[in-house]
Amino acid sequence: MVYEIKIYPREQIKHYLIIDVMSLIVLITMVLWSHSALPLAARISILGLYLGAFYIALWHRDWRLLVASLVAFLLITILGIYEDIFMLIFGFTFADLLGRAKSKWHIAIGMLGIAVMFLGVMKLTTDSLVTVESQVLAPMMIIQMVFPVLIYFVEKSKNLQSELADVNTQLVQQEERQRIARDLHDTIGHTLTMIKIKTELTTKLIDRDPSSVKQELNEILATTRTALKQVRELVSDMNFVSLQTELIHCQQLLQSANITTTLHNQCPTIVLSSVEETMLALCVREATTNLLKHSEAKKCHMTIHCHNGLYTLEMKDDGIGLSQKGLGNGIHSMKERMQVLQGSATVENNTPTGTSVVLTIPIQDGKEPLT
The missing domain is CATH 3.30.565.10 (Histidine kinase-like ATPase, C-terminal domain)
Incomplete structure (x- = not known):
């Protein structure tokens, strides 16, 4: 039996492939070349788990997408605490993928996970929530939480357009x-x-x-x-x-x-x-x-x-x-x-x-x- 290895969704190559590849390269470079307290083996393990979660979230729209996103948010939280607080920006990748989930409940839970990730990192790395860093991260948190909702409606609009195109095709065929x-x-x-x-x-x-x-x-x-x-x-x-x-x-x-x-x-x-x-x-x-x-x-x-x-x-x-x-x-x-x-x-x-x-x-x- 021959198994086909899926690398990247064909329908997303045009708009997302370059962005995803660049973000992964930046993340890997920042983690491997950092001088944090985390051992190299731990950093490599985190990167491996992150890539695995990204791959699962990339190919699924059900509960596996939610679980992979929550795992990724946990890994980003660890990197935000031990590496750099601005590692939180990589949450955008999974915020985007969450917006394609089939269940609204999965999107809501994912949004809660984003909030916990940001608040946890800010709580453990800053003395006060009114610091300059917190003032920058707070809008970023709000944007990441809103992002899945926006993507959800964009995807819904695409599906409606596709259904409308199918209906138009049927009408043309009927004519x-x-x-x-x-x-x-x-x-x-x-x-x-x-x-x-x-x-x-x-x-x-x-x-x-x-x-x-x-x-x-x-x-x-x-x-x-x-x-x-x-x-x-x-x-x-x-x-x-x-x-x-x-x-x-x-x-x-x-x-x-x-x-x-x-x-x-x-x-x-x-x-x-x-x-x-x-x-x-x-x-x-x-x-x-x-x-x-x-x-x-x-x-x-x-x-x-x-x-x-x-x-x-x-x-x-x-x-x-x-x-x-x-x-x-x-x-x-x-x-x-x-x-x-x-x-x-x-x-x-x-x-x-x-x-x-x-x-x-x-x-x-x-x-x-x-x-």
Whole structure:
């Protein structure tokens, strides 16, 4: 079995490694080169115990962190008494580590340990608590006692930010899932609907007009290839869809379903952005799918016109309308896409003469043709 030796937490290297290494070097140098009454063996033992306590406190956040910190405070107290009173400054190292404890009680006990350490050293090394040294150490004691609390709230803030980042990631993933579902509905659903319609037509032609079956089967095969291409594009995230290409494709699909289709573009000079083209094209695709599924129409007229800074695409059929169908996921998707472009999608279905889908987006400055 291979054991991994952990030296220093990777997440703390950037902010704490240099400080910790420098403080340990200064402490070791001060203790080993001092002329105190402590024997060298005792000083080495204290340093060894201090390093052990530091290592334990560095890697743990439970009761072991508290015990290691209290041991370190005891060792610093001994050094403060026998070496130099300003050894107390090394308490900052464990005050910082204490602030990362999981339990507030551990932090509170550690703060009490800091107070006992300072008061014990000042009591045993100074004649009065009002000496200059005590006046310097008292603020240091207060700062070290407050330090774990500050670190605790800093760490808590980091954890909250991390949780918020996780939530944001989940929201982005949810939006991406919705986008994929919408794209599948608008692309693959549209093509599969066409395959279904043409298959039903082929079934009827087998008895009435066998000579046309081969042509219909070839068109079904071509539509199947289109479906496979759409799947590849979705998988490879090729999202751009040409509006002109989609209009021609939808016109061909409608005509193959015996729906007479006309297309009148009154503003061919307007240049749309890739996002605008894609959103409009997908809405046209969805409207065509609904028309094929529900309208029972014989005619469809598609018009594009520009007026008062608005680019409007309208699809109007002479079918039975959508009064019995309601606003499905497709129409909701169209409205969402147009809202992204600060436009609108309306479905006019108040008359028995068919349905009119109107897609409107604002024309960007400088792109509106002169009239």
